[in-house]
């Protein structure tokens with residue numbers, strides 16, 4: 285794909301990120317692969333497919349595109365929309381088995397919340413390797429004989445991603461607001477859209493200033509309220525000063541701006557934590573669960589460490605044991621529980637109730653915190 289085409293897909297995919305966007309499933313050749321070339325797999329969210337292809341420039345490989353209903357890997361696997369069946373299906377029907385002599389497939393690490401490595405290996409005869417979180421790290425991962433350091437395993441929230449999240453919220457809100465203001469408040473249409481984009485950019489780009497204080501419980505809620513109050517008051521001061529500077533200060537108009545900025549900030553803050561990869565959404569009841577490790581069952585094989593996107597684990601393979609020294613970073617994605625071959629991990633609620641690995645694997649964690657069976 286040309287740079288222009290890629291730029292167009294990136295812009296559309298970012299602005300409409302909240303909407304599924306499917307690309308064709310099946311087998312893609314990257315470069316000039318041969319019978320020993322690596323086989324990678326990704327979801328069929330169009331933006332992801334193009335980003336993986338771009339990251340693999342200069343690499344000779346096969347890329348399998350599995351049906352995730354046009355949704356990105358993490359959300360689809362967690363919500364039960366990218367399953368064992370979808371991966372098995374593309375392995376068996378794409379023709380890849382006739383194209384390579386080996387049977388090793390590299391899956392995106394974030395698919396580990398819903399795709400079970402052991403089940404796939406048993407049913408398909410393919411060995412599963414969990415690749416890096418980010419497509420840009422794949423070439424280095426391949427060059428280093430599939431060694432994955434902590435940096436490749438962890439989700440981050442860099443400024444580029446924050447910029448994308450700001451745009452993906454600002455765009456749909458702008459469209460809705462444009463429709464409303466075009467009817468009821470026509471002269472403010474352009475200014476209202478500008479205010480939405482400025483608020484979204486300030487909220488996401490300043491995330492490092494307040495992000496570390498977020499989290500579940502009272503403190504997280506208090507921080508969100510404080511961010512809301514600071515941004516709303518700042519927005520109102522700027523708007524009111526501007527109006528006074530122009531010698532134009534109708535209180536009714538300023539009141540309307542107050543309501544508008546209040547509503548826009550409210551919508552964006554409701555799921556701010558869920559818009560980042562660093563926290564579980566405030567809309568998920570699962571965020572209050574904690575992962576507990578049964579040391580008696582653990583054999584120290586390290587799947588948990590390999591798939592945890594928040595680097596919660598330290599595994600001592602020599603002593604066949606695991607520990608969770610960074611448990612406070614957990615985002616309750618469930619990947620470690622799904623992949624542990626000895627069922628040594630499970631979720632526990634604050635009241636001591638447990639959710640077993642079998643339940644997690646069976647129902648997946650869907651986007652609204654409910655469990656769906658597939």
Ligand code: SF4
Nearest residue numbers: 582583585586588624
């Ligand atoms: S908790 Fe499970 S996956 Fe992690 S080291 Fe122990 S046995 Fe392995």
Ligand code: SF4
Nearest residue numbers: 592614615617618620
């Ligand atoms: S420890 Fe938490 S963040 Fe890490 S894989 Fe397990 S559930 Fe996910």
